[in-house]
Amino acid sequence: MDTPSDLNDTDREILTLLAKGRETRGSLADQIDKHENYIGERLKWLRVYDLVRYHHKETGLYEISDKGEEWISKTVA
Known part of the structure; x- marks a missing residue:
C-alpha cells in the first residue's frame, strides 16, 4: 500500500513525536x-499504511x- 498523500495535522504530529522516540x-x-480515542483511531490508520507499528502491543507502545521515518524526513522541514 502506498503512503497516503492526505495525512492530517494530527497524523503529522504523531509521526513527528514518534520520530523522537516510542x-x-x-x-x-x-x-x-486530542482525545485518546481519536489518537487511537489515527494510529490504527497509520498502521494500515505501515507508517507506525507496535513496539510492544501488550502495553500499547x-x-x-522505517517507512514512516522516510516519509517524515521528506515532508517535515
Whole structure:
C-alpha cells in the first residue's frame, strides 16, 4: 500500500513525536491535546499504511516504522 498523500495535522504530529522516540496512545494524546480515542483511531490508520507499528502491543507502545521515518524526513522541514 502506498503512503497516503492526505495525512492530517494530527497524523503529522504523531509521526513527528514518534520520530523522537516510542510513545503510548495516552502519552501522544496528552502531548497533542486530542482525545485518546481519536489518537487511537489515527494510529490504527497509520498502521494500515505501515507508517507506525507496535513496539510492544501488550502495553500499547508505538514506534515509527522505517517507512514512516522516510516519509517524515521528506515532508517535515
